[in-house]
Amino acid sequence: MSEGLFPRERVLVAPGAVHVPAWLPFSRQRELVDACREWGRGPFPYRRTVLPGGGVMSVRSLCLGRQWVPYRYLDAVGVPLPGWLVSLGREAVAEAYGEHGGFAPDTALVNFYAPEARMGMHQDREERSGAPVVSLSLGDRCVFRFGNEEGRGRPYRDVELVSGDLFVFGGPSRWAHHGVPRVFPGTAEPALGLRGRLNITLRETGLP
Ligand SMILES: O=C(O)CCC(=O)C(=O)O
Numbered sequence: 001m002s003e004g005l006f007p008r009e010r011v012l013v014a015p016g017a018v019h020v021p022a023w024l025p026f027s028r029q030r031e032l033v034d035a036c037r038e039w040g041r042g043p044f045p046y047r048r049t050v051l052p053g054g055g056v057m058s059v060r061s062l063c064l065g066r067q068w069v070p071y072r073y074l075d076a077v078g079v080p081l082p083g084w085l086v087s088l089g090r091e092a093v094a095e096a097y098g099e100h101g102g103f104a105p106d107t108a109l110v111n112f113y114a115p116e117a118r119m120g121m122h123q124d125r126e127e128r129s130g131a132p133v134v135s136l137s138l139g140d141r142c143v144f145r146f147g148n149e150e151g152r153g154r155p156y157r158d159v160e161l162v163s164g165d166l167f168v169f170g171g172p173s174r175w176a177h178h179g180v181p182r183v184f185p186g187t188a189e190p191a192l193g194l195r196g197r198l199n200i201t202l203r204e205t206g207l208p
Pocket residue numbers: 109111119124135144178179180199201
């Protein structure tokens with residue numbers, strides 16, 4: 001694993017938005033990459049989401065647990081959300097906030113970024129729960145832009161997310177706009193067995 005000269009520090013990016021660098025041990029990252037590959041072989045492969053306006057996202061995604069389509073959740077569950085991933089989500093919230101607060105995600109969105117893929121500024125706002133969003137990054141480094149609730153523009157902060165990093169946004173930051181303007185191709189550790197970037201977000205939909 002390539003380590004910089006100085007350890008990267010945990011940062012409170014905004015109230016309720018916590019970046020914890022290098023949270024996942026390398027062995028855990030590898031297990032997650034393997035799991036992401038397995039899910040993609042299943043009945044619901046990674047797909048580019050077609051937006052209502054006709055645009056097609058550059059990211060390829062799949063859902064675990066409750067299925068998301070733009071811009072709502074279906075009643076249907078495709079691939080079940082594994083219990084171990086729910087537990088990992090709880091540990092993540094506890095790491096970020098000091099307590100897990102009963103975090104009980106019922107959906108996960110897994111995004112795959114090939115070198116040219118990006119994600120525009122958006123809010124995660126189809127959920128009816130105030131619970132935080134947990135984000136786990138694997139593979140290539142990227143710029144994660146974390147903005148404000150009012151709109152897609154400034155003020156925002158750019159954070160570099162590296163494989164194994166955890167980012168949790170909840171509380172006053174739960175409805176902040178965010179996006180991925182840039183991925184750095186070829187920066188994944190070869191031993192990880194992933195070319196590109198994967199991101200897993202765990203959420204509570206708050207829906208019956
Ligand atoms: O890839 C990321 O780091 C962010 C993904 C995201 O914002 C989303 O899936 O809603």
